[in-house]
Amino acid sequence: MQDRNKYTDIKHFLADNSFQLWVCSNDDQYYWEEWTLENSSRAKLVEEARLWLLAMKVPSSNLSSDKIQNALEATWNKIEIKEKNQNKINKPIIKLWGQKWVNRVAAVVLISLLTGFLYNYTNSDNNNSLVYNKLIDDNNEGLVEQTNNSNKPQTITLSDGSSVLLQPKSKLSYPKIFVGNERKVYLSGEGFFEISKNPKKPFFVYANEIVTKVVGTSFKIKAYADQPNVEVVVRTGKVKVLSNQQITNKKDNLIVLLPNQALRFIRKSATFNKITDITQDKVLINSTSNIEQLGFEFSDIPVTQIFKTIEQAYLVNIDFPKAKLKDCYLTTSLSDQPLPEKLKIICKSLGNNTSYEMNGNQIIIISNGCN
Template sequence: MSLVVTKAHTKMDSTKYQELLAKYLKGECTEAEQLLLEQWYESLDSEVELPNQNEKKKLLAHNWEVLASQTVRSAPLRKWYQQPYWAAAAAIIIALGLGWLLLKPAPSAISTFKQQLTSLETPLVEHTNTSSKNEQITLADGSRVTLHPQSRLSYPKDFVGTKREVILEGEAFFEVQKNPQKPFLVYSNHLTTKVLGTSFLVKAYAHDKNTTVAVRTGKVSVYATKSVLSTAESAKDANPEAVVLTPNQQVTYVETENKLVKTLVEKPAILIPLEETPSFAFQKAPLSTIIAAFEKTYGIDIVYDEALMSHCLITTTLEQENLYDNLTIICKLLNASYEVVDTQVVIKGAGCQ
């Protein structure tokens, strides 16, 4: 069954189209005929209702191939020295070339970054974790990467130039050696992370529509990958807009909404040495004392109405490992509630008499 699409109301039938195509291939079309030819071809795209864009592209490519081949066969036979042989070749090139352009998928961010890195003088190493356990990788600069299962890390054997660049597909925890003169960049499908020296987690699986960067120590800048690519392509010196993250903060690229969402990590870590951690045993302690202990331990801003809750005294003993559990306990004692807004915790309540 032919896949060439026609409709009763089409302004120009395939026979007329073939005649114009033959003239076009021989360079004999007038400007008006060429415009008509191009408009008719473009109209095919709008007249076909297909379930997805790939099917539409395949159909349009096939239209070119079938009609071009019919034109070549229907042309009168001539000896090769009477008719330039490039006419037939051009028909094939147009059919195949346009089909290739229509069917060829747009290059992914990952493939683009790999192409950039492989152009460097140093070889590019690819390591895939096919096991069920995390694997440790030590890079040329001494930075360590904990690669999660079903994840791939691509990196140069040696870091040359002014940057240290790696590509992640999947999930990995990075502990980067400090080097202010040579920033460390992690490229993933949706996010690009830039650091000088810190520890952070990147979660960027190909099947996941969201990509997340969570910071354990230090400070990182995170960009939407497409903004990094557009900046590089336009040769601008200015950096694209970045989200700056500090410990216990994370940013997620939400593909369905095409935006970056900054918030706190799911389980904030203790950021100070154990010997410096304040006691979480409170005896008739004002709320301000408890909040100060939380902020010092986790490095997170906690907002509440100090005037309204200045008379609240609390007696309790808390575990240090889980900030959110501790906040839940405190809020129950105060008949209050809390929510995470951006990278802050906001406590709301009626206060104490």
């Protein structure tokens, strides 16, 4: 958000997303009403900018691009008609070319600004990007943001050993090193989380409107800004979910989710819908990824098959000495472990100084064979 104290023209207010939300949605999370009262000298500018937006009669949702274009053309036509009528009035006219030019420029600027605003407001992540960005701005841990602009998931390993499978068109912000008595990350989009256990240091995922609190478990959060719902699906362990407003107001209205349970936050009504059996929800079943379907309980299974399962689940490539490991079998449970921990357990079980290196979605296993 820009420094509103520097606003000296209507166009400054019209270009401010938080001002648009306040006027069009009555969303005053950035305290515009309070600021206006404290800055009475700019109250006239604020009111003029507010009237410009309201004059468009912008609906709150479900606007097609054709309707937007028609509304803009109608506004332009009104400006043209008003100018023609003024020229027909038999009164002394001050012929200032600059005045008409200013009106036209103002109209063009307004239409450009509103076109961008309406498109973002009705078709994309305008509201929830504000939530995500506000959460990032309020954090003082020096966050790193990773955006997945590719067409396949990316694996992110956090400093505590936790791992996140970040889906395309998603972004995650997290500290290089977790400090203090909490671990906090921020998600916009979709990610599958496998959290390293640490009861003394709970893990929080802030995903736009909701907060998910865990100690050590695996779960999926789907919080795309341009979709009507936010979903949390638990694979193993237990999670607690609440809204951002609840955690800000220090309310303890937590919703507890167990394995194979889910929670759907419906943005339009700002309500929670708990799903006690995800197999009965067609939307959740159809959106299940490989990592949620595959099992990680292995009993006397070739290690080559275990590596193949990990590749399918995380969409990574594992390079290992096939000849040296072809006769190696393992019995192990990897169901509730982040990806780095899975690899550590496998390497330790194989012995012979087996180790791994991981660079993004590429994993290299170094081994002389199994014990």
